[in-house]
Structure formats: C-alpha cells, structure tokens
Amino acid sequence: MAFTGLMNYYPNDHGALYFLDKIFPLILSSVPGARIFIVGAKPSRRLQRRVSKNVIITSFVEDVRPFVARAQIAVIPILIGEGTRLKALELMAMKKPIVSTTIRCEGINLTHEESALFADTAEDFAKAVVRLFDDASLRARLAQKAYANVVEQYGWDAIGRKLDGCIKHFLTMEGRATIIMQSIKCDMETSPSQNMPHHTSGKVRNS
Numbered sequence: 001m002a003f004t005g006l007m008n009y010y011p012n013d014h015g016a017l018y019f020l021d022k023i024f025p026l027i028l029s030s031v032p033g034a035r036i037f038i039v040g041a042k043p044s045r046r047l048q049r050r051v052s053k054n055v056i057i058t059s060f061v062e063d064v065r066p067f068v069a070r071a072q073i074a075v076i077p078i079l080i081g082e083g084t085r086l087k088a089l090e091l092m093a094m095k096k097p098i099v100s101t102t103i104r105c106e107g108i109n110l111t112h113e114e115s116a117l118f119a120d121t122a123e124d125f126a127k128a129v130v131r132l133f134d135d136a137s138l139r140a141r142l143a144q145k146a147y148a149n150v151v152e153q154y155g156w157d158a159i160g161r162k163l164d165g166c167i168k169h170f171l172t173m174e175g176r177a178t179i180i181m182q183s184i185k186c187d188m189e190t191s192p193s194q195n196m197p198h199h200t201s202g203k204v205r206n207s
Helices: 010-030 065-070 086-093 122-134 136-154 156-170 173-195
Strands: 002-004 036-039 055-059 074-076 098-100
Touching: 002 010, 002 065, 002 086, 010 036, 010 122, 036 065, 074 086, 086 098, 086 136, 098 122, 122 136, 136 156
Parallel strands: 002 036, 002 074, 036 055, 074 098
Antiparallel strands: none
C-alpha cells in the first residue's frame, strides 16, 4: 500500500497516525505480510516512531511515482481538512485502486464500488483493503474506471474544453456588456489627468 502527501500538513499526519494505529493492525491480522509506504516530506517524530518492517516512512523523495507503482493499493485515510483533492487525481492517473474516507474525495467523480472503495470507520477501511488484496479483478476494475474518469474530466483536453466554454460564455451579450462598462469606467478614471493642461517651464508672461 501507499499513502502520499506532505507529512507536516496536519491532516496528512493525523491520517497517517490514524491508519497506523487503528486500521493497519486490523489489516495485518488478515494479511500479515502487508506493508505500507508513507511517502512525503517532513514526517513528525510521532510518525517516525512507527517505522517497522511493515511500515516504511520515506521522508522527502524526488518522485513519489516509483513508490506508488510498487503498491497494489493506494490509501487515503484522512478524516479532516479541505482543499483540492490532487492526491486522489494523481492516484487515479496512475491506475491505482483507491480506498479512501469519503471526506477526502468529495467533489471528485469517484463512486463507491465502481471506481473506488469508501470507508469511514477503521473496521470498514481495513475490510475494504483486505478485500482488494484478495481480489485482483476488483483492483483492476476500480483502477481502470478511475483512470477513465480522470482522463475524461481532468485531462488537458477536458480542461481545454471547459476553459473554451467559459471564454465563450463570457463573450456573450452579458459578457460583452461587462467588458464595455469596465472600459468606460477605466476611461472616466483616467480622463481627468489626461485632459489637464500641461505646464510649461519658465516664467509666465503677462499679456
């Protein structure tokens, strides 16, 4: 398994500790040879104390992809935090089956049992991981569907189409009216200084 992220970001540190303390022991009871790679810069001392033959904590690496590539499963056991879900998109693009809490994949086109497995308790999370370890066809199906989603919705072609749509929408009558009004406002703000008479150097002659 692999879990990636900047480890001095509290939600990542909290999630890694939650996984190691609450979820991983349940996984090891069913899959004693399971290993987890926690890949990311600046792991806390609390996290580093969990290193063992089954827990590999890398600290900073130049490229996380070799570690993710070695993993059969990607885990996102994060319970708190907001922001863009780039971690999930990266894993989807690498065709890795994902087990995640629901909070960490909100807003991304991932569906339980179709393109990922979601679990919000330690027990359910462990069961989902063990299930994937035992079912290679399920791993492949989830990974392929997630990859198709990320290409369709977040690839360069998809982003380009969305950007093109935004530009076209902005250039509708309403959009053009907004541009014109902004232009008029700018002209009004700059015109007084432009219309002021220029002062000449030297003394002013009386007529």
